[in-house]
Amino acid sequence: MxxxxxxxxxxxxxxxxxxxxxxxxxxxxxxxxxxxxxxxxxxxxxxxxxxxxxxxxxxxxxxxxxxxxxxxxxxxxxxxxxxxxxxxxxxxxxxxxxxxxxxxxxxxxxxxxxxxxxxxxxxxxxxxxxxxxxxxxxxxxxxxxxxxxxxxxxxxxxxxxxxxxxxxxxxxxxxxxxxxxxxxxxxxxxxxxxxxxxxxxxxxxxxxxxxxxxxxxxxxxxxxxxxxxxxxxxxxxxxxxxxxxxxxxxxxxxxxxxxxxxxxxxxxxxxxxxxxxxxxxxDPSLLAHMPPIDPAGPFAAEGWLAALALIMPSGSAQPLADRLRLSRRDAKSLSMFDQLGKPQLAPQLAPPPDDPTIWQRAIWPLRRDGVNAGLVYVVATARTGGDVDLAHAATLACWDPPKCPISGTDLLSHGVDNGPALGQMLDTLEQKWVDSSFTLTRKELLAGL
The missing domain is CATH 3.30.460.10 (Beta Polymerase, domain 2)
Structure with missing residues (x-):
C-alpha cells in the first residue's frame, strides 16, 4: 500500500x-x-x-x-x-x-x-x-x-x-x-x-x-x-x-x-x-470463569500462574515448572495454587453476606506463609464452575492479617520444653486463636498451659 x-x-x-x-x-x-x-x-x-x-x-x-x-x-x-x-x-x-x-x-x-x-x-x-x-x-x-x-x-x-x-x-x-x-x-x-x-x-x-x-x-x-x-x-x-x-x-x-x-x-x-x-x-475450559487480570493490580506478578494451574492437569506443577524454567518462587506459587485451590475450599473463601471473619479465618495460614490467598480463591472458585469475583480476590490478596499474640518464646517461658512438642502446641494455640475470630488475648491463650 x-x-x-x-x-x-x-x-x-x-x-x-x-x-x-x-x-x-x-x-x-x-x-x-x-x-x-x-x-x-x-x-x-x-x-x-x-x-x-x-x-x-x-x-x-x-x-x-x-x-x-x-x-x-x-x-x-x-x-x-x-x-x-x-x-x-x-x-x-x-x-x-x-x-x-x-x-x-x-x-x-x-x-x-x-x-x-x-x-x-x-x-x-x-x-x-x-x-x-x-x-x-x-x-x-x-x-x-x-x-x-x-x-x-x-x-x-x-x-x-x-x-x-x-x-x-x-x-x-x-x-x-x-x-x-x-x-x-x-x-x-x-x-x-x-x-x-x-x-x-x-x-x-x-x-x-x-x-x-x-x-x-x-x-x-x-x-x-x-x-x-x-x-x-x-x-x-x-x-x-x-x-x-x-x-x-x-x-x-x-x-x-x-x-x-x-x-x-x-x-x-x-x-x-x-x-x-x-x-x-x-484444558482451557476453566478459564471461562476467570476474568482478564489487570496487569497493574495485586495479581500482576502471579496471576498467570493461577491461570496456568487451572489449565494444567492437577499435580503437574513440578514438571511444568521444570519445562518453563520457572524461578524457585514462581514454581512454589504454581504448586501452592494447584494444591490449595481445591473446590471444597471455595465456600470458605467466597464473599460472605455478613461475617468477613469466615474467609479471614480460612486464609490466615496462607497469608502467614506468604501465599497469595486471592489467587487461591480464584483457582478454587473456578474449579467449582463458579464465576470469579476479582474485586473480592483483590480484598483477600491485600488483607493485612493480625499477628498472633503468642510465640514460641511465650511457651518456653511457661516451662514448655524446646522441641517438636513446642511447635505442635504453638500450632494448636494459633488455631484456637483463629477459631475465636482473632479475639483471644495472650493471657487467655496461655491460661490453659
Missing part, C-alpha cells in the same frame, strides 16, 4: 475492534462468539510520539538515514487501543546508529547487538517512555526455529517481509505518516490475523510465533483464525519442543491474563502446540 498520512487514512473511518470472545471447545474446533465494536477514529488523533522517539527521528534524519516506529504500538493505536512499549527501526547498521545515539548524549545498552538491536534511554532516564528498543532494518540470512542470523538491509520492504504478521508490519514515520507496505491496516480493519508471506516459513524461522499467533488471535482475528496460519501451526507444532522454557513462559505470562485467553489456549490445544511447547496437554 505504501505511505499515507495518518489523518487522511483515518478520516471517517470505522474500525472494527474485537473486544470479547467467549470460550467453548467442541471436539477439534474452536468455537467463539466475537463481538465487533465500531469505533470512529477522530482526524485530530495523531500517534503519541514521545520526546525520546522524536530525538531518534531527528538523529537518523541528520545522519542521512531514516527511523520509524514499528510494530505493536502502531497496530494498537490504529485499532483504537492504548499503545504499549514503543519499538523503532533505523535504516543504518546498528553499530553506526548506536555511536550516533551516544554522541548525542543518549544511553545505549547493547541488549541484542548480534541481532541488530540496542536499547536506548534518554539522558538521566527521565524521558517517557523510559526506554526504546531500536533495531536496524534487516533480513534473515539463516534461521533454526529459535534464533536467526541477520544482516543489515536498508530496504524497508525487506524489513517488513521478515516480520511475523501483516498487522505488525506497520510503521509511523517522522512526519506522522503511516507506512503500510503489506496492507496491514486492511487486515486490522477486517479482523484478519495473517502471517507475512508463507505462514509455514514464518513459523520455521521462529517457532515462538505459533504461541504469539494464539495470543493475538482473540483480539485481532474477529474474522476467525486464518486457515493458512492454522495449517502451519498444525504442521509445525513439533518445532515448539526446541523453544527455551524462558521464552515459552514469557509468552504464556502475557497470553493467560489477556481477554480471550481460553480461545488462545483452545487453539494451541487444537493444533498440538500445547503438548509440544509445554510437554503436556492443557
Amino acid at each position: 505504501g505511505r499515507f498520512h495518518l489523518a487522511a487514512s483515518r478520516k471517517a473511518a470505522r474500525v472494527m475492534v474485537p473486544r470479547v470472545m467467549s470460550t467453548r471447545v467442541m471436539s477439534t474446533r474452536v468455537m467463539a462468539t466475537r463481538v465487533m465494536v465500531d469505533r470512529v477514529m477522530e482526524d485530530s488523533d495523531g500517534f503519541p510520539i514521545p520526546p525520546l522517539a522524536q530525538q531518534i527521528f531527528a538523529l537518523a534524519t541528520d545522519a542521512g538515514s531514516e527511523a520509524r516506529i514499528v510494530g505493536g504500538a502502531v497496530r494498537d493505536f490504529l485499532a483504537g487501543r492504548q499503545p504499549g512499549d514503543i519499538d523503532m527501526a533505523v535504516a543504518m547498521p546498528i553499530e553506526q546508529a548506536a555511536e550516533i545515539f551516544r554522541k548525542a548524549g543518549l544511553r545505549v545498552i547493547e541488549t541484542g547487538l548480534r541481532h541488530g538491536t540496542v536499547t536506548v534511554r534518554a539522558a538521566g532516564g527521565a524521558s517517557a517512555p523510559a526506554a526504546i528498543e531500536v533495531t536496524q532494518t534487516r533480513i534473515d540470512v539463516d534461521t533454526d526455529g529459535r534464533h536467526a542470523t541477520i544482516a543489515f538491509s536498508a530496504d524497508w520492504q525487506q524489513d517488513a517481509n521478515r516480520r511475523d504478521f501483516t498487522i505488525n508490519a506497520l510503521y509511523v514515520c517522522a512526519d506522522g505518516s503511516i507506512a503500510d507496505p503489506l496492507d496491514g491496516e486492511a487486515d486490522l480493519r477486517g479482523g484478519r490475523l495473517r502471517f507475512v508471506g508463507d505462514a509455514g516459513q514464518r513459523v520455521r524461522e521462529d517457532a515462538l510465533r505459533m504461541l504469539r499467533y494464539c495470543r493475538l488471535m482473540p483480539t485481532f482475528a474477529s474474522a476467525g483464525p486464518d486457515p493458512e496460519a492454522v495449517a502451519a501451526l498444525r504442521a509445525h507444532a513439533g518445532l515448539a519442543t526446541a523453544l527455551s522454557g524462558e521464552r515459552v513462559a514469557s509468552e504464556l505470562a502475557r497470553l493467560l491474563v489477556a481477554p480471550g485467553a481460553g480461545d488462545a489456549i483452545a487453539l494451541m490445544r487444537d493444533c498440538g502446540v500445547d503438548r509440544a511447547a509445554l510437554g503436556l496437554s492443557v
Whole structure:
C-alpha cells in the first residue's frame, strides 16, 4: 500500500475492534462468539510520539538515514487501543546508529547487538517512555526455529517481509505518516490475523510465533483464525519442543491474563502446540470463569500462574515448572495454587453476606506463609464452575492479617520444653486463636498451659 498520512487514512473511518470472545471447545474446533465494536477514529488523533522517539527521528534524519516506529504500538493505536512499549527501526547498521545515539548524549545498552538491536534511554532516564528498543532494518540470512542470523538491509520492504504478521508490519514515520507496505491496516480493519508471506516459513524461522499467533488471535482475528496460519501451526507444532522454557513462559505470562485467553489456549490445544511447547496437554475450559487480570493490580506478578494451574492437569506443577524454567518462587506459587485451590475450599473463601471473619479465618495460614490467598480463591472458585469475583480476590490478596499474640518464646517461658512438642502446641494455640475470630488475648491463650 505504501505511505499515507495518518489523518487522511483515518478520516471517517470505522474500525472494527474485537473486544470479547467467549470460550467453548467442541471436539477439534474452536468455537467463539466475537463481538465487533465500531469505533470512529477522530482526524485530530495523531500517534503519541514521545520526546525520546522524536530525538531518534531527528538523529537518523541528520545522519542521512531514516527511523520509524514499528510494530505493536502502531497496530494498537490504529485499532483504537492504548499503545504499549514503543519499538523503532533505523535504516543504518546498528553499530553506526548506536555511536550516533551516544554522541548525542543518549544511553545505549547493547541488549541484542548480534541481532541488530540496542536499547536506548534518554539522558538521566527521565524521558517517557523510559526506554526504546531500536533495531536496524534487516533480513534473515539463516534461521533454526529459535534464533536467526541477520544482516543489515536498508530496504524497508525487506524489513517488513521478515516480520511475523501483516498487522505488525506497520510503521509511523517522522512526519506522522503511516507506512503500510503489506496492507496491514486492511487486515486490522477486517479482523484478519495473517502471517507475512508463507505462514509455514514464518513459523520455521521462529517457532515462538505459533504461541504469539494464539495470543493475538482473540483480539485481532474477529474474522476467525486464518486457515493458512492454522495449517502451519498444525504442521509445525513439533518445532515448539526446541523453544527455551524462558521464552515459552514469557509468552504464556502475557497470553493467560489477556481477554480471550481460553480461545488462545483452545487453539494451541487444537493444533498440538500445547503438548509440544509445554510437554503436556492443557484444558482451557476453566478459564471461562476467570476474568482478564489487570496487569497493574495485586495479581500482576502471579496471576498467570493461577491461570496456568487451572489449565494444567492437577499435580503437574513440578514438571511444568521444570519445562518453563520457572524461578524457585514462581514454581512454589504454581504448586501452592494447584494444591490449595481445591473446590471444597471455595465456600470458605467466597464473599460472605455478613461475617468477613469466615474467609479471614480460612486464609490466615496462607497469608502467614506468604501465599497469595486471592489467587487461591480464584483457582478454587473456578474449579467449582463458579464465576470469579476479582474485586473480592483483590480484598483477600491485600488483607493485612493480625499477628498472633503468642510465640514460641511465650511457651518456653511457661516451662514448655524446646522441641517438636513446642511447635505442635504453638500450632494448636494459633488455631484456637483463629477459631475465636482473632479475639483471644495472650493471657487467655496461655491460661490453659
